[in-house]
Amino acid sequence: MPLHGKGSAPNANRRKNTMNVLPRKINFLETEEKWQQIWEEEGINRYDWDDETRPVYSIDTPPPYPSGDFHMGNFLNWTYFDIRARYKRMTGYNVLFPQGWDCHGLPTEVAVEKAKGIKKSDVPPDIFRKMCEEWIEQYIAKMKTAVMRLGASIDWTTEYRTMEPEYMRKIQLSFLKLYEKDMIYKGEHPINWCPRCETAIADAEVEHEHKQGKIYTIPFMTDSGEVLIATTRPIYLPACVALGVHPDDERYNQLIGGKATVPYFGQKVPIIANDEVDPEFGTGAMMICTYGDKADVVAVARFNLPVIKLIDGKGTLLEVAGKYAGMSIADGQKQLVKDMREADLIKEEKQLDQEVGLCWRCSTAIEIVTALQWFMRTISLTDKVVETANAITWYPDWMRQRLIDWATGLDWDWVLSRQRVFATPVPAWYCNNCGKIRLAKPDELPVDPRVTSINDTCECGSTEFVPDTDVMDTWFDSSMTCAIHAGWPDKPNWERQFPASVHPSGQDIIRTWAYYLMVRHLALFDETAYDSVLINGMVLGGDGRKMSKSLGNFVSTPEVFEKFGADAPRQWAAAGGSTGTDIPFRWEDVEYGWRFMRKLWNAARFAGMRLEDYDGGYAEPQLIDRWIMTKLQKTIKRATEAMENCDFMNATEAARNFIWHVFCDHYLEAAKTRLYGEGDPKEAAQWTLYNGLRDMLKLMAPVTPHLSEEIYRTMYDPNNSITVAEWPKYDEKLVDEEAERIGDMIIAAISSIRTEKNRRGVSLNAPVVKLTIYAGENAGDIEQGAQDIKDTLKVEELEILGGSGGEAVIEEYEHIGYSMNL
RNA sequence: GGGCCGGUCGUCCAGCCUGGUUAGGACGCCGCCUUUACGAGGCGGAGGUCGCAGGUUCAAGUCCUGCCCGGCCCA
Numbered sequence: 075m076p077l078h079g080k081g082s083a084p085n086a087n088r089r090k091n092t093m094n095v096l097p098r099k100i101n102f103l104e105t106e107e108k109w110q111q112i113w114e115e116e117g118i119n120r121y122d123w124d125d126e127t128r129p130v131y132s133i134d135t136p137p138p139y140p141s142g143d144f145h146m147g148n149f150l151n152w153t154y155f156d157i158r159a160r161y162k163r164m165t166g167y168n169v170l171f172p173q174g175w176d177c178h179g180l181p182t183e184v185a186v187e188k189a190k191g192i193k194k195s196d197v198p199p200d201i202f203r204k205m206c207e208e209w210i211e212q213y214i215a216k217m218k219t220a221v222m223r224l225g226a227s228i229d230w231t232t233e234y235r236t237m238e239p240e241y242m243r244k245i246q247l248s249f250l251k252l253y254e255k256d257m258i259y260k261g262e263h264p265i266n267w268c269p270r271c272e273t274a275i276a277d278a279e280v281e282h283e284h285k286q287g288k289i290y291t292i293p294f295m296t297d298s299g300e301v302l303i304a305t306t307r308p309i310y311l312p313a314c315v316a317l318g319v320h321p322d323d324e325r326y327n328q329l330i331g332g333k334a335t336v337p338y339f340g341q342k343v344p345i346i347a348n349d350e351v352d353p354e355f356g357t358g359a360m361m362i363c364t365y366g367d368k369a370d371v372v373a374v375a376r377f378n379l380p381v382i383k384l385i386d387g388k389g390t391l392l393e394v395a396g397k398y399a400g401m402s403i404a405d406g407q408k409q410l411v412k413d414m415r416e417a418d419l420i421k422e423e424k425q426l427d428q429e430v431g432l433c434w435r436c437s438t439a440i441e442i443v444t445a446l447q448w449f450m451r452t453i454s455l456t457d458k459v460v461e462t463a464n465a466i467t468w469y470p471d472w473m474r475q476r477l478i479d480w481a482t483g484l485d486w487d488w489v490l491s492r493q494r495v496f497a498t499p500v501p502a503w504y505c506n507n508c509g510k511i512r513l514a515k516p517d518e519l520p521v522d523p524r525v526t527s528i529n530d531t532c533e534c535g536s537t538e539f540v541p542d543t544d545v546m547d548t549w550f551d552s553s554m555t556c557a558i559h560a561g562w563p564d565k566p567n568w569e570r571q572f573p574a575s576v577h578p579s580g581q582d583i584i585r586t587w588a589y590y591l592m593v594r595h596l597a598l599f600d601e602t603a604y605d606s607v608l609i610n611g612m613v614l615g616g617d618g619r620k621m622s623k624s625l626g627n628f629v630s631t632p633e634v635f636e637k638f639g640a641d642a643p644r645q646w647a648a649a650g651g652s653t654g655t656d657i658p659f660r661w662e663d664v665e666y667g668w669r670f671m672r673k674l675w676n677a678a679r680f681a682g683m684r685l686e687d688y689d690g691g692y693a694e695p696q697l698i699d700r701w702i703m704t705k706l707q708k709t710i711k712r713a714t715e716a717m718e719n720c721d722f723m724n725a726t727e728a729a730r731n732f733i734w735h736v737f738c739d740h741y742l743e744a745a746k747t748r749l750y751g752e753g754d755p756k757e758a759a760q761w762t763l764y765n766g767l768r769d770m771l772k773l774m775a776p777v778t779p780h781l782s783e784e785i786y787r788t789m790y791d792p793n794n795s796i797t798v799a800e801w802p803k804y805d806e807k808l809v810d811e812e813a814e815r816i817g818d819m820i821i822a823a824i825s826s827i828r829t830e831k832n833r834r835g836v837s838l839n840a841p842v843v844k845l846t847i848y849a850g851e852n853a854g855d856i857e858q859g860a861q862d863i864k865d866t867l868k869v870e871e872l873e874i875l876g877g878s879g880g881e882a883v884i885e886e887y888e889h890i891g892y893s894m895n896l
Numbered sequence: 897g898g899g900c901c902g903g904u905c906g907u908c909c910a911g912c913c914u915g916g917u918u919a920g921g922a923c924g925c926c927g928c929c930u931u932u933a934c935g936a937g938g939c940g941g942a943g944g945u946c947g948c949a950g951g952u953u954c955a956a957g958u959c960c961u962g963c964c965c966g967g968c969c970c971a
Contacts (some may be wrong), residue, residue, distance in 0.1 A: 096933095098933090098934095183948080192938095282969090282970080282971090368971090429971080471913095472900065472901070473900085475899070475900060476899085476900070476968095476969070478899095479898090479899055479900080479969080479970070481970085483899095483970065483971080488969075494950065540914080558935090581901095581966080581968075581969085582969085584969090585969080585970090611901095611968095612968085616907095616908090618907095649909085649910095649922090650908085650909075651908085651909060651910090652909085652910080654901090655901075655902080655909095656901095656902095656967080656968085657908095657909085658908065658909095660907090660922095660923080661921075662907090662908080662922075662923045662924085663909090663923080665907080665923090665936090666922060666923075669936065669937090672934070672936065672937090673933090673934065673936095673937085675933085675934085675962085676933040676934035676937085678933085679933050679934080679936075680933030680934080681933080682933090683933075684933090720967085723909085724910075727909095727910075727921075730921095731921075735921090736941060738933085738934085739939095742933075743938095746933095750932090823941090828939070829940060830941090831929090831937065832928060832929065832938095832939050832940065833928080833939095833940080836929080839929095839931045839932095866920095886918090
C-alpha cells in the first residue's frame with residue numbers, strides 16, 4: 075500500500091474550521107446569478123496582460139452580429155468556448171477570452187430605414203451612421219445579457235464594437251498595409267452583384283437554391299446551316315460574344331473558326347473550340363454571354379472575348395438590349411421569349427431543375443456584372459492556405475477538408491468593396507484632375523472620406539479630391555480579430571497573444587470566418603491566424619429537423635434560462651452530441667442535467683454533514699476507499715484526455731457517470747455506516763470523501779461552474795474560486811488495481827443481494843438475519859469487504875465460505891453463490 | 897456530378913481512429929422499494945441479427961470494397 079500512517083495526508087491540509095453544511099433547499103437560478111456577479115466583481119476571468127509566467131491561451135471569440143436574439147445555436151457555441159476557457163484556466167493558462175460585437179451590415183440599415191421611415195440616401199452618411207449605431211446598441215444589450223446569464227467567463231474589459239472609431243482605425247490601417255504589400259488592388263472584374271441591394275457581394279455571400287426553370291432551344295445561323303443551342307436565359311442573347319462547341323464533337327467541330335449569327339439581335343460571333351462544353355448537355359453547343367453565369371466568366375477570360383454590358387446596377391437592361399432596354403431582366407426575358415415564339419425562333423421549351431445564386435441577405439437572384447471594385451488577393455495565397463490548414467489542429471479533425479475544399483474551389487479574388495453606408499469606409503480619395511488614388515495616411519485614421527475631405531496637393535498639382543464612396547465587406551471587419559484581440563497594432567507585445575490558440579466557428583461559416591481570418595492574417599503577417607479550430611454543429615429541434623419558428627420546434631433561450639438557468643442546459647450543450655456534429659435540443663437532456671445537479675447537491679450535502687467534525691486527518695483507507703479512489707483516478711484520466719481533445723461530451727459523461735452511478739450509488743451506500751461511526755474506519759472514509767468530492771466538483775467545474783462554485787465555496791474554500799483552482803491530476807499513487815478488482819466483486823455482491831432483497835419485497839434497510847456466501851477461491855477477496863457487505867445490507871450474521879453452493883449467484887461472478895435468511 | 901458527415905433498443909446519443917468478455921448511457925415504458933443525502937429519489941425489468949451486400953481475420957458495430965438512405969457544403 076502506498077499510503078501509510080496517520081497524519082501523512084497527501085493533498086489535504088489539516089483544517090481548523092468545521093465544514094459548512096449545504097442547505098436542503100437551494101434555488102439554483104438565484105445562485106447562478108449570484109456567482110456571475112461575484113466573478114465579475116472579483117475579476118477572476120480577466121486576462122493578465124503583464125503575466126509572463128503562465129502560458130497564454132487566447133480564444134478568438136467570434137464577435138456575433140447583434141441581432142438581439144441569442145438563440146440556442148449561440149448558446150451551444152458560447153458553451154463550447156466557455157468550457158474550453160475554464161478548462162484551460164484550471165490547467166494553468168492565462169486565458170484571453172474577449173468579446174466583441176460585429177455591428178456593421180445591411181440588416182441594420184434596413185431596420186433603421188423602416189423604423190425612421192427614411193431612405194439612407196435621404197440623409198448624409200454620418201447622420202445615417204449615427205442612427206444605425208444607436209439602433210444596434212439595444213440589440214447588443216440583449217445579447218450581452220444572455221452571454222452573461224450563460225455564465226460565459228468573458229473578460230468584459232476587452233469588450234469592443236466593430237463600429238467604434240478605434241476598431242475602424244485598425245481595419246483601415248490593415249487595408250493600407252495590405253495595399254502597400256500589393257495585396258489589395260482596385261480593378262475591373264466580373265463580380266457577383268445583388269440588384270436589390272445594389273452592391274457587390276463575395277462568393278461566400280451567395281446562397282444556392284434549386285428552382286424549376288425553363289430551357290429554350292434557339293437556332294443560330296452559320297455558313298453551314300442552323301446550329302441549335304439550349305439556354306435558360308435568352309435575354310442574354312444581346313450580350314452573346316461567342317458560340318462554344320467541344321473540339322471532339324463531330325456534329326459541330328467543322329464549324330470552328332467560322333461565325334454564327336445571333337438570332338433576333340443579329341450580331342455575328344465567332345465559333346470557338348471549348349473543351350469545357352459538355353456535348354451531352356442540351357444540344358451540345360453553348361452560347362457564351364457576358365455574363366450569364368460563371369462558366370461565361372471562365373470562357374471570356376480564357377478566350378479573351380469582349381465584354382458587352384447588358385445591365386446596370388439595378389438590374390435594368392441597357393441600350394444594347396434594343397427595344398427591351400429599360401426593363402428588368404425578368405420582364406425583358408418574358409417579353410423577348412414571347413416575341414421569339416412569334417418569330418418561330420424558339421424550337422423547344424423544356425422544364426429544367428436549375429440552380430440559382432441568391433443574395434444571402436435578401437434572397438434576390440444575383441447577376442454577374444463587371445465593375446470597378448476593390449479586391450484583396452486571395453487566389454495567390456491558396457497554396458499557403460492549404461498548407462496552413464494542414465498544419466493546424468481541427469476539432470474535429472475532418473472539418474479541415476471543408477476549408478481546403480472551399481479555398482481550392484475559389485475562382486476569384488475577394489471583392490472587398492460594398493456600396494452601402496453602415497460599414498467601414500474605404501480610406502481613399504481620387505485626384506479630381508488626374509484620377510490618381512490618394513490613400514489616407516495612418517495618422518489620418520479613422521476616416522470617412524464621404525464626410526471628411528482631404529487637404530493635399532496631388533503630383534499633378536491639383537488640390538481637388540473626390541472621395542471613394544465605397545465601404546468594406548463586413549467580413550473585412552471581422553476577419554482581423556486574431557490580431558486585434560492580441561493587441562495589434564498598439565500593444566508592443568501583441569505577438570505574445572498571437573496567433574490565437576483557438577478559433578471557434580460554426581461549420582456553416584468555415585468558408586467565411588475561418589477562411590477570411592486565415593487568408594487575411596497570412597497576407598498581412600505571413601503567419602497563421604490561429605493554431606486550432608473548434609467547430610460546433612447546428613442546433614436542431616427536438617424532432618431532428620432544423621430549429622425554426624415555422625416548424626414549431628423552436629425553443630427560445632430566455633425560456634430555457636427561466637426554467638433551468640445555465641448549468642443544466644450547459645450540460646445538454648456539452649453532452650448532447652459529439653463536437654462538430656449537429657445536436658438536437660431536447661428538454662429531456664436539460665432535465666437530466668437539472669436532476670444531476672440535484673443529485674450532486676444532495677451527495678455534497680450528505681458529505682458536508684458527515685464531514686462536519688472532520689479535521690483533515692488521515693487514516694489508512696480501506697478496500698472500498700481505495701476502490702473508489704482508483705475509479706476516480708481513471709475518471710480523471712478519461713475526462714482530462716477528452717477535455718484536451720475538446721471532446722466535451724465524453725468529458726462530461728465520464729464525470730457524471732462516475733459521480734452518479736459509482737460514487738453515489740455504490741460508494742456512499744457502502745461507506746455510510748462507517749461515516750456514522752467512530753475511529754479510524756470513519757476517518758479513512760472521511761479522508762476519501764473529502765478529497766474525492768473536491769476533485770469531482772473540479773471535474774464538473776467547466777461544465778457546471780455555478781453549481782461547483784456554490785458547493786466548493788461553502789464546503790472547501792470561501793475565498794477562492796473553483797473555476798480557477800487546479801484541475802485534478804491523475805495520481806498513479808492512488809491507483810490500486812487489486813483494490814479495484816476486489817472492490818468490483820464486493821460491489822457486485824452487494825448489488826446482487828440488494829436486488830434479491832428488493833425482489834423479495836423488502837427494503838434495503840430491512841435486516842438480514844443470516845447471509846452465507848460461497849465464494850470459492852475468492853473467499854479471501856470477499857472477506858476484505860465483509861464489513862462493507864454487512865453494513866450496506868444490514869446483515870446480522872455473515873458467513874463467508876470457500877467452495878460453492880447457495881440459492882442464488884452473484885451477477886457477473888456466477889461461481890459465487892449465496893443464501894440469505896430474512 | 898464532386899467533397900464531407902451520419903445510418904447502433906420506441907426516441908436521442910456514445911462506442912469505430914488503436915478489431916477481442918453477455919454493444920453502453922439518457923429519455924420513454926413496465927414492476928418493486930418511504931432507506932436518517934436525495935421520491936424532482938433508489939433498485940430492477942423488457943427492448944438492439946449495430947442501413948444492405950460482399951471481403952480481410954481465429955475474431956468485425958469497429959478494418960476494406962460496392963451499394964442504398966438521410967444531412968450539410970460545393971459545382
